[in-house]
Amino acid sequence: MKDLKHVWFIALKDLKIFTRDRASVFFFVVFPFLFIILFNFLLSGVGSEDERLEMHVLTREPAGGLSYQIIGTIETRDESQLGPGQPKIVWDRDYDAARQAVDDGDLAGFLAFPVDFTAALTSGKPTELEIFADAANVNVRAALNGLAGAISSQIGADRIIINASIALLVESGALAPDTESVNRAVQQMMTDIITAGASGAPETYITFRTEKVGDVEAVNPANFVIPGYLVMFVFFAAAVGSESIVRERKNNTLERLLATSVSRESILGGIFTGSIIKGLAQIIIFWGVGILAYNVDLGLSPSAVIILSFLMVIMSAAFSVMLATIARTQRAAASLAVITSLTLAPLGGCWWPSFLYPDWLQNIAKVTPHAWATTGFNKLMLFGADFSAAVPEMLALIVFTIIFGGIAIWRFRTSAT
Amino acid sequence: MVEEFVVVSDLQKSFNEHKAVDGVSFSVHKGEIFGLLGPNGAGKTTTIRMLSTVLVADGGEITIGGHSMQRESAAIRSIIGVCPQELALYDDLSALDNMVFFGRMAGMTGLEAKEQAMANLKLMGLVDRAKGKVAKFSGGMKRRINLAIALMGNPQLVFLDEPTVGIDPQSRNHIYENILGLQKKGMTILYTTHYMEEADRLCNRVAIMDGGKIIAMDTPHQLKSQIGPPEKVTLEEVFLRLTGRSLRD
Ligand SMILES: Nc1ncnc2c1ncn2[C@@H]1O[C@H](COP(=O)(O)OP(=O)(O)O)[C@@H](O)[C@H]1O
Numbered sequence: 081m082k083d084l085k086h087v088w089f090i091a092l093k094d095l096k097i098f099t100r101d102r103a104s105v106f107f108f109v110v111f112p113f114l115f116i117i118l119f120n121f122l123l124s125g126v127g128s129e130d131e132r133l134e135m136h137v138l139t140r141e142p143a144g145g146l147s148y149q150i151i152g153t154i155e156t157r158d159e160s161q162l163g164p165g166q167p168k169i170v171w172d173r174d175y176d177a178a179r180q181a182v183d184d185g186d187l188a189g190f191l192a193f194p195v196d197f198t199a200a201l202t203s204g205k206p207t208e209l210e211i212f213a214d215a216a217n218v219n220v221r222a223a224l225n226g227l228a229g230a231i232s233s234q235i236g237a238d239r240i241i242i243n244a245s246i247a248l249l250v251e252s253g254a255l256a257p258d259t260e261s262v263n264r265a266v267q268q269m270m271t272d273i274i275t276a277g278a279s280g281a282p283e284t285y286i287t288f289r290t291e292k293v294g295d296v297e298a299v300n301p302a303n304f305v306i307p308g309y310l311v312m313f314v315f316f317a318a319a320v321g322s323e324s325i326v327r328e329r330k331n332n333t334l335e336r337l338l339a340t341s342v343s344r345e346s347i348l349g350g351i352f353t354g355s356i357i358k359g360l361a362q363i364i365i366f367w368g369v370g371i372l373a374y375n376v377d378l379g380l381s382p383s384a385v386i387i388l389s390f391l392m393v394i395m396s397a398a399f400s401v402m403l404a405t406i407a408r409t410q411r412a413a414a415s416l417a418v419i420t421s422l423t424l425a426p427l428g429g430c431w432w433p434s435f436l437y438p439d440w441l442q443n444i445a446k447v448t449p450h451a452w453a454t455t456g457f458n459k460l461m462l463f464g465a466d467f468s469a470a471v472p473e474m475l476a477l478i479v480f481t482i483i484f485g486g487i488a489i490w491r492f493r494t495s496a497t
Numbered sequence: 498m499v500e501e502f503v504v505v506s507d508l509q510k511s512f513n514e515h516k517a518v519d520g521v522s523f524s525v526h527k528g529e530i531f532g533l534l535g536p537n538g539a540g541k542t543t544t545i546r547m548l549s550t551v552l553v554a555d556g557g558e559i560t561i562g563g564h565s566m567q568r569e570s571a572a573i574r575s576i577i578g579v580c581p582q583e584l585a586l587y588d589d590l591s592a593l594d595n596m597v598f599f600g601r602m603a604g605m606t607g608l609e610a611k612e613q614a615m616a617n618l619k620l621m622g623l624v625d626r627a628k629g630k631v632a633k634f635s636g637g638m639k640r641r642i643n644l645a646i647a648l649m650g651n652p653q654l655v656f657l658d659e660p661t662v663g664i665d666p667q668s669r670n671h672i673y674e675n676i677l678g679l680q681k682k683g684m685t686i687l688y689t690t691h692y693m694e695e696a697d698r699l700c701n702r703v704a705i706m707d708g709g710k711i712i713a714m715d716t717p718h719q720l721k722s723q724i725g726p727p728e729k730v731t732l733e734e735v736f737l738r739l740t741g742r743s744l745r746d
């Protein structure tokens with residue numbers, strides 16, 4: 081009880097000193113947001129607009145075929161009218177050029193109507209829509225398949241109605257039963273159906289949905305940027321805070337504390353608690369601003385995001401105390417803080433998504449707590465994972481905390497004066 | 498019958514082979530001002546740090562207020578106050594915040610700590626600067642705050658390690674008066690200095706240290722009598738006679 085009081089008073093004293101120091105408050109609170117504003121801006125080009133799925137469609141039929149009408153109704157004319165997540169449909173004109181583009185990797189894939197599309201359709205012969213796509217691009221391939229499926233099932237349904245109508249017309253004598261008359265009638269009806277709503281809502285002719293395939297979808301860049309900078313700056317600020325712990329040793333106040341009734345454990349606990357409270361304030365600000373100003377989505381399990389943030393704060397505080405017990409001077413503490421923070425952050429995927437790194441680099445990155453933390457946040461906030469998926473990352477941060485804290489306690493016992 | 502409040506016997510401390518304190522023994526009576534006198538490097542601060550539980554001795558025994566250093570250092574910490582040779586203050590906090598913080602660390606309640614902090618500030622003539630940031634204080638003012646913090650929590654024994662180093666004569670006189678006032682209230686004081694006239698003026702008894710050893714110990718009057726008429730000689734001359742060196746070397 082007495083010890084807890086001491087811990088609390090030491091933490092309060094540290095916070096009081098902290099808030100008197102404008103430079104460190106700036107560093108803790110304002111500085112991270114300058115980065116967030118900048119990087120969110122830089123990445124926003126990549127995030128939403130450009131990552132809209134583009135589907136290329138073309139026809140090999142001579143002009144006047146039914147496929148022209150179909151493509152005409154589904155083609156995207158005004159991109160600004162598309163809802164979020166809706167794909168853009170582009171009408172390409174040259175089949176050979178499109179194939180070449182796919183081979184060269186300039187185009188992910190396209191859907192082509194065959195040369196005999198109208199003829200086959202009107203005569204009731206089977207025909208196939210051709211999908212030509214880069215095998216590696218699952219997203220585009222799945223989307224093109226979805227589109228082709230939607231077109232053929234719509235046409236199939238139309239065919240049934242048309243066949244029934246033709247049969248009625250022939251039976252009532254309104255239509256001559258010869259092949260040429262029937263074919264002409266079928267094509268006329270087909271055209272009428274396709275262009276029926278052309279003035280109103282052309283997109284109703286074919287409706288289709290694209291399945292979400294694979295890992296990354298177009299996302300709010302803040303869902304990556306905010307956790308990345310949270311990890312970087314919570315760690316950075318805590319590490320820099322070790323300088324003030326060394327100052328405590330250098331300005332002899334630590335020695336003064338050691339001569340009072342306060343136990344060494346309470347002194348260490350107080351310093352640790354002060355650092356944790358500063359970190360908590362940071363994550364509250366990060367998530368507060370992230371949610372209110374950047375529409376950050378915490379994913380399926382906000383509680384996992386909170387726990388991960390909390391563990392990040394505790395781990396960083398342990399690192400800070402450890403650094404303070406290792407560094408001999410304030411200057412050494414400050415330089416070590418800057419060096420470790422600025423190497424671990426990019427390696428740990430705070431600046432760029434680490435899942436884009438080559439495997440060997442991802443393996444090296446696992447020695448950084450940052451990599452575990454960012455991986456956890458990415459899983460939860462980008463890939464739609466649930467709580468249990470982030471448990472390994474939480475455990476990893478606990479292990480780092482134990483290692484850093486253990487070294488800090490050992491060093492504090494043996495080295496403080 | 499004098500009560501021995503501090504008993505030190507055969508205290509030892511080395512830093513990398515160098516014997517900073519080499520077999521020091523002395524005792525301090527309850528209620529007296531005991532001076533540890535000696536040139537820089539004599540081992541005064543190292544002795545004080547061991548007595549104040551901060552540094553672990555290599556050998557020897559320390560008993561303070563009946564408590565053994567080895568077994569009851571916590572009990573010792575609860576009855577001592579320390580004014581370290583180097584300023585030990587939080588520069589970014591106010592004088593009052595510094596004192597209240599250390600008062601609470603000494604086990605006082607918030608209210609007690611505040612009351613005593615104001616009383617001590619008054620003693621040091623710094624009441625009007627209570628809310629001022631320590632960083633803005635002059636050297637003499639910082640020294641006074643450094644001393645005032647040592648008194649928080651009403652310790653029975655205070656260690657004052659060269660409390661008057663580097664301050665103006667006026668502040669120095671102010672501090673002397675305060676120290677004599679503390680003695681009147683019954684505090685026991687262990688005082689270190691390398692100013693001989695200061696020890697002469699304040700201390701009931703002094704131990705002269707050199708090279709980690711105590712080379713003489715008695716009242717200033719007795720020490721001076723050994724080399725001449727006490728009113729004519731100084732402790733400075735006593736030291737010169739004992740070591741063949743001047744103190745200020
Ligand atoms: N922490 C330390 N590490 C190494 N040597 C030290 C340390 N503290 C004191 N010393 C050495 O011990 C000797 C006594 O120092 P000190 O007790 O500070 O003397 P005084 O207070 O009488 O000036 C000096 O030679 C000093 O250099």
Ligand SMILES: [Mg+2]
Binds near residue numbers: 538541582659
């Ligand atoms: Mg000294």
